[in-house]
Amino acid sequence: QRSASAPAPRRAPRRLSVEGNIAVGKSTFVKLLLKTFPKWHIAAEPITTWQNIQAVGTPTAGPPQSVGNLLDMMYQQPSRWSYTFQMFSFLSRLRSQLAPYPESLLQAQEPVQIFERSVYSDRYIFAKNLFENRFLNDVEWAVYQNWHSFLLREFSNNIFQDGFIYLRASPQVCFKRLRQRARTEEKDLELGYLEQLHAQHEDWFIHKVTELHFEDLKKAPVLVLDVNEDFSEQAAKQEELMTKVSTFVKNLE
Numbered sequence: 001q002r003s004a005s006a007p008a009p010r011r012a013p014r015r016l017s018v019e020g021n022i023a024v025g026k027s028t029f030v031k032l033l034l035k036t037f038p039k040w041h042i043a044a045e046p047i048t049t050w051q052n053i054q055a056v057g058t059p060t061a062g063p064p065q066s067v068g069n070l071l072d073m074m075y076q077q078p079s080r081w082s083y084t085f086q087m088f089s090f091l092s093r094l095r096s097q098l099a100p101y102p103e104s105l106l107q108a109q110e111p112v113q114i115f116e117r118s119v120y121s122d123r124y125i126f127a128k129n130l131f132e133n134r135f136l137n138d139v140e141w142a143v144y145q146n147w148h149s150f151l152l153r154e155f156s157n158n159i160f161q162d163g164f165i166y167l168r169a170s171p172q173v174c175f176k177r178l179r180q181r182a183r184t185e186e187k188d189l190e191l192g193y194l195e196q197l198h199a200q201h202e203d204w205f206i207h208k209v210t211e212l213h214f215e216d217l218k219k220a221p222v223l224v225l226d227v228n229e230d231f232s233e234q235a236a237k238q239e240e241l242m243t244k245v246s247t248f249v250k251n252l253e
């Protein structure tokens with residue numbers, strides 16, 4: 001279905017997304033996953049696409065021309081740019097989740113594909129939070145949800161996700177990591193924003209009170225991992241986390 005020339009994999013790839021607050025350590029965690037499970041395929045969050053919006057018809061030769069940094073625009077003027085941002089982040093995640101499986105994954109005995117965030121966190125974490133803060137108005141939220149539901153139903157067979165890994169840490173810990181990383185666009189972000197996003201994650205993954213609109217999603221298993229601790233120098237802690245992931249993946253139906 002996804003590659004005409006490749007032999008069929010022994011089984012359909014397991015597909016998971018790693019979810020969590022800003023700067024909780026998703027990219028760092030995903031690097032550890034790749035080191036531990038080199039055959040797994042990782043799809044990074046398309047942040048550079050948001051930072052460098054390309055004009056349509058940009059020539060392929062020569063350096064890519066950016067017409068703007070949408071991530072920065074969204075943080076600078078959230079009322080003006082949140083809707084544009086969410087429509088674009090959703091589109092870029094959808095594209096990534098619909099992309100053909102890479103050849104190496106098709107050859108793997110136990111293929112696993114990991115996405116950094118997903119079309120679901122786009123809606124049930126970020127867009128929802130922006131709406132609740134009135135950075136998306138009623139019309140923008142309705143139009144966004146309309147597109148989201150329609151496209152996900154239309155592509156439901158190819159978008160299917162087997163489960164979620166929720167990296168959980170306090171907003172204070174995330175804020176410290178965010179400051180330490182010092183991404184330019186995030187310089188004005190406040191602890192309060194991370195507290196709101198933390199609450200959105202907790203509502204969805206822990207308290208299970210977020211209203212979800214897809215039946216598969218309601219049933220999808222969630223692995224919750226506490227990443228408050230700095231495990232960069234702790235082999236035992238890293239091993240413990242990786243064993244939990246491995247067991248979780250093995251137990252997926």
Ligand SMILES: Nc1ncnc2c1ncn2[C@@H]1O[C@H](COP(=O)(O)OP(=O)(O)OP(=O)(O)O)[C@@H](O)[C@H]1O
Pocket residue numbers: 020021022023024025026027028029045177178180181227228229230231232
């Ligand atoms: N367990 C950890 N302990 C201490 N520092 C960490 C840990 N995990 C990540 N960091 C540091 O925190 C910062 C943010 O990490 P990272 O970029 O992996 O976050 P992220 O969740 O991918 O961010 P984003 O939400 O922007 O995609 C980096 O400086 C990283 O080195």
Ligand SMILES: Nc1nc(=O)c2ncn([C@H]3C[C@H](O)[C@@H](CO)O3)c2[nH]1
Pocket residue numbers: 022045047071074085086089117121122126127186
């Ligand atoms: N508004 C908004 N909606 C999203 O769907 C979304 N996904 C990620 N981000 C922000 C968080 C980090 O700053 C940066 C990298 O994760 O991008 C988002 N912001």
